[in-house]
Amino acid sequence: MTPLPSRNVLGGPLKPCSAAPLTGFFRNGHCDTCAEDRGCHTVCVEVTEAFLAFSAAAGNDLSTPAPEYDFPGLQPGDRWCVCAARWLECLDAGVASPVALASTHERSLEIIPLAVLQQHATA
Numbered sequence: 001m002t003p004l005p006s007r008n009v010l011g012g013p014l015k016p017c018s019a020a021p022l023t024g025f026f027r028n029g030h031c032d033t034c035a036e037d038r039g040c041h042t043v044c045v046e047v048t049e050a051f052l053a054f055s056a057a058a059g060n061d062l063s064t065p066a067p068e069y070d071f072p073g074l075q076p077g078d079r080w081c082v083c084a085a086r087w088l089e090c091l092d093a094g095v096a097s098p099v100a101l102a103s104t105h106e107r108s109l110e111i112i113p114l115a116v117l118q119q120h121a122t123a
Contacts, residue, residue: 001026001034007106009114015102017044018079021072031081031105039083040111044103046122049076050095055086079103084111091116098122 003026006014019029025041026032033042045051052063052074062080065073074080079100088111090096099120108117 001036003032003034004105004107006030006032008102009104009106009109009117010101011106012102014105015100017081017100017103021074021078021080022070023079023081025081031103033105033107040085040107041081041083042105042108043082043084043087043112043117044079044100045082045087045097046100047074047076047078047080048095048097051090051097052076054090054093054095055082058086058089060086084108088112091120096120 008014014030016029017023017031022029024030024032025037031042031044055062062074065071087096099117101117101121
């Protein structure tokens, strides 16, 4: 797996998303991606309770720890690289988590317009 260039949606270098918990398709703390990342885990969000509940109802429980995968489970306020299409689903449902633009990979723009991401940027 060869990572795509680490650039964010603003055109700059991709900043870390989270090291605790360790996130990313490559589990390197960044929302890096590659051709094999079919889910496009490229949007760095600060998860909310509503987002976590929606994700669990959609079949992706991010709150429950999975020690076998060294996954502690997410709590509101944690940052995490999420699939661009899932974030868009959450947006449509009114539960989109805030986005860290400097930590969101430019590949996200294949699915989500920059203006939409900017409307939901973290402070």
